Amino acid sequence: MHEYTSGARVWGLSCPGFPEEVSRARRWTRDILRGSPLAEDAELIVSELSANAILHTASGRQAGNFHLALAVSPQAIALSVTDDGGTGTAPKIEHRDQHAEHGRGLSMVSALAHRVVVHKSRSGHTVTVELVTDARPGGHPC
Template structure:
C-alpha cells in the first residue's frame, strides 16, 4: 500500500503558494473566447449532489466577487430541479452550466423535464417552509428565466453582473 500512496502523490499538482489569480488575467482570458467561457457538468439526480454543485461553482468563480451569490443560486436551482422534475427520480440527472464573460455570470440548470415550470414572480410568506427559493434567486440575480418543455426538459437560468 505505501507504493500506491507514493505513486498517487506524483499525480497531485502542487498548490499555488501565492494568492488568487489577478482579476486582469481572468478578464483577459475570458476576452479571448467569443461569448465568454462555459463549463458544464452532469450530476446524478440525488440531493446529496447539492454540496458538489456548490463546490463546482465555488471553484470556477473563486476570484469573482459574485461567488457567494452564484453558489446560492446554483444550489437553489439544482434543488428545484431535483424536487420538481424527473431529475430527482431514480436514474435522473441534471446539468449545471456556468457561463462567464467579463461583465456577467450566467448560472443555468438543465432538468429532465416532466415537472412544474419555475414561477419567479410569485410572492410567498416570509414564514413559509417552502416556496421561497425562486423568490430569493430572483432577488439576488439581475435577470432570471427559463425555456424548454416537459418532454425535453427545462433550462432554468439566472444572470448576475460581475463587477
C-alpha cells in the same frame, strides 16, 4: 480570467439526481468562480436551482439527472440548471409569506440576480440566471 482569453468561458457539469449532488454543484461553482465578487451569490443560486430540480422534477427519480452550465465574462456570469422534466408546469417565481416552508426559492434567486429566465428544454425546463458585475471592459473580471 486569463489574459489571453477575451471572451466568455463556459463550463458544464451533469449530475445524477441525488441530494448529495447539490453540494457537489456548489463546490464546482465555487471552484470556478474563486475570487469573483459574485461567487457567493452564484453558489447560493446553483444550490437552490439544483435542489429544486431534484425535489420537483424527474431529475430526482431513479436514473434522473440535472445539468449545469456556467458562462463567465468580465461583465457577467450566466448560470443555468436544466432538469429532466416530468412536471406539467414550468418553474415560476411565487411571492409567499416569509414563514412559508416552500415556494420562496425562485423569489430569493430573483432578488439576487440581474435576470432570471425559464424556458422549456428538450426534456424539461432550464432556469438561466444572470449576475452582472460593475467591471467595465478591461476592468477586473468576474
